[in-house]
Amino acid sequence: MSSSVFKATVSVYALSCGHLTLPEYQFVHPVSHTARKTVPSLAFLIQHRNIDNGKVTNIVFDLGLRRDIKRYAEPIQKHVATRQPMSTDPDVVKSLAKGGLTPEDIEYVIFSHVHWDHVGEPRDFPTSTFIIGHGAMALLNGTSSSLRGGHSFFEHDLLPESRTIELSDPIANIPQTSSIFEQRAGSLNLKQVWQPHDYLPQTLDLFNDGSVIIVNAPGHLAGHINILARISDSRQVYLGGDTCHDRRILTGEKEIGEWNDAEGHICCIHADRKTAEGTISQIRDLEKSGVEIIFAHDVEWENNPANASRFFGAEAPQGRIVTMTLPASQKSLRARFDTELGATNFDNSWSRLLTHSPSMFAATISLTSVPKKKSHLSPKIQALISLSVSAASTHLHVPNIHRYTKAALQAGATEAEIVEVLCLTSTLGIHACNIGVPILFEVLREEGREMPKGMEGMSEKQWKLKEEFERKRGYWHAFWEDFLRLSPEFFEAYTEFSGVPWDEGEGGKGVLEPKVKELIYCAFDAAATHLYKPGLKLHMKNVLGYGGTPEEIMEVLELATLLSTATMDVGLEVLEQELEAKGKD
Numbered sequence: 001m002s003s004s005v006f007k008a009t010v011s012v013y014a015l016s017c018g019h020l021t022l023p024e025y026q027f028v029h030p031v032s033h034t035a036r037k038t039v040p041s042l043a044f045l046i047q048h049r050n051i052d053n054g055k056v057t058n059i060v061f062d063l064g065l066r067r068d069i070k071r072y073a074e075p076i077q078k079h080v081a082t083r084q085p086m087s088t089d090p091d092v093v094k095s096l097a098k099g100g101l102t103p104e105d106i107e108y109v110i111f112s113h114v115h116w117d118h119v120g121e122p123r124d125f126p127t128s129t130f131i132i133g134h135g136a137m138a139l140l141n142g143t144s145s146s147l148r149g150g151h152s153f154f155e156h157d158l159l160p161e162s163r164t165i166e167l168s169d170p171i172a173n174i175p176q177t178s179s180i181f182e183q184r185a186g187s188l189n190l191k192q193v194w195q196p197h198d199y200l201p202q203t204l205d206l207f208n209d210g211s212v213i214i215v216n217a218p219g220h221l222a223g224h225i226n227i228l229a230r231i232s233d234s235r236q237v238y239l240g241g242d243t244c245h246d247r248r249i250l251t252g253e254k255e256i257g258e259w260n261d262a263e264g265h266i267c268c269i270h271a272d273r274k275t276a277e278g279t280i281s282q283i284r285d286l287e288k289s290g291v292e293i294i295f296a297h298d299v300e301w302e303n304n305p306a307n308a309s310r311f312f313g314a315e316a317p318q319g320r321i322v323t324m325t326l327p328a329s330q331k332s333l334r335a336r337f338d339t340e341l342g343a344t345n346f347d348n349s350w351s352r353l354l355t356h357s358p359s360m361f362a363a364t365i366s367l368t369s370v371p372k373k374k375s376h377l378s379p380k381i382q383a384l385i386s387l388s389v390s391a392a393s394t395h396l397h398v399p400n401i402h403r404y405t406k407a408a409l410q411a412g413a414t415e416a417e418i419v420e421v422l423c424l425t426s427t428l429g430i431h432a433c434n435i436g437v438p439i440l441f442e443v444l445r446e447e448g449r450e451m452p453k454g455m456e457g458m459s460e461k462q463w464k465l466k467e468e469f470e471r472k473r474g475y476w477h478a479f480w481e482d483f484l485r486l487s488p489e490f491f492e493a494y495t496e497f498s499g500v501p502w503d504e505g506e507g508g509k510g511v512l513e514p515k516v517k518e519l520i521y522c523a524f525d526a527a528a529t530h531l532y533k534p535g536l537k538l539h540m541k542n543v544l545g546y547g548g549t550p551e552e553i554m555e556v557l558e559l560a561t562l563l564s565t566a567t568m569d570v571g572l573e574v575l576e577q578e579l580e581a582k583g584k585d
Helices: 074-083 092-098 137-141 181-183 275-288 299-303 305-310 328-341 348-356 358-374 379-391 399-408 416-447 460-473 479-486 490-503 515-527 533-545 550-584
Strands: 008-023 035-051 055-059 108-110 130-132 164-166 195-197 202-205 212-216 225-230 238-240 258-260 267-270 292-294
Touching: 008 074, 008 092, 008 181, 008 225, 008 416, 035 092, 035 212, 035 225, 035 299, 130 515, 137 164, 202 275, 202 379, 202 399, 238 275, 258 299, 267 460, 275 292, 299 305, 328 348, 348 358, 348 550, 358 379, 379 399, 379 416, 379 550, 399 550, 416 479, 416 515, 416 533, 416 550, 460 490, 479 490, 515 533, 515 550
Parallel strands: 055 108, 108 130, 130 164, 238 292
Antiparallel strands: 008 035, 035 055, 195 202, 202 212, 212 225, 225 238, 258 267
């Protein structure tokens, strides 16, 4: 270990290495059998600087797609035909060139595993040493008959024997003794036994300084390994390879998919589903502790605008937060933020709050972290709940609409799910009628013009409208009756309007489950900008009727309370603008 008192860190950059299109049912369940998603094949550049002698070691983790798919073996080419549309430009070589590196600059290529969409073109790296997990060599030396699916074909001549290292068996735990390590002494240390690290039971400390941890990640394929990298004193990033292909599996909202092949055998993208689920559980614990998780096909991460500057050779986007030298007290608060809320969530609003009021910054962390720690609702559902509060017509706080849309996408929400949240939230305006119609009936009664109550005397059309509302919304309440009596035309139009998120999607039920829809109604009814008691009580009952829990409802109320943080978001920005204007006078 280095004698330095500082924690060793590395730089980690994403490398774009093509895109492919996946049939979702083979990866996630439940989902439409026809659903397809185009995803990236990400690789990563890891740059380690020895804190004692300054030596920089360049490592590439995975090589992505091969730029010329005709160079794949024929069985893989047949499989590739099922993954169209596909693009292989840029490939890993071109992505490295964007930052000024060539394959000759790469000392080591570490493969998460040897599936076709991760191995790229190793011959492009004529001087690199290739590192593979234990068991990968057996796959390369002959296709395993125990694996099914077109993706399970491996090229025996993929890697040069003289420059390839297979890691030791984590189970047997006998340290590697290859002579290659003797030639590389001082750069990497793989002459070690596998050790536990935090939530991870089997790891190798690549540089003996805690900056790069190789993680045994079993379940997906023999030899599957991941990397945990420390990129600052308080931030770590976990490169998860193919441990998980959809963030909804990580959040627990979906399960791993299975399918039947032409012979009727049950297939799974993971060689050992049960073991893969255990590995995913470990990663889930890491994420809860504040570690950023990035998977090889992480389309949500790639599509997040905040990550554009994290690709090698990318220019920093305009408006990027300027890193400042913080007082020691503020540094500790920032570290606390990263641990409790996640470093990727720190934005300009949080930065202003930390600068102007560290005590309020700390208190806001405490308030915000409570529902995140309890997690009765998944991170995706929490983000969607918060989005509904921010997007409600009584609030319309655009910065937080951006913030929670981003958070929802990062947590695995789909475009359709976010649109459905907005559709649900758009119904808030009907409370003008829910409040106004009973008052109108009260006034008419006081004026001696009392109207009939209930459904008495209603026309056949009005009865059909009631039935249609119940069919779409799943409930009925007496306050709809007066509305239906006074304006059946508007009631009919509102039934259509409010029924959209209950009618669309697979099976005509929308894309979010009914319980979640009702939680969203609870959120904007409870928000301080609305406080609509009748609707809140009704939708709480509906949540319980759909199997929801008091804890989930309470968590919605906690998330709705966070609306008040927008006061600081807006107020401090105005304060800075006015201070700047005053300084120019």
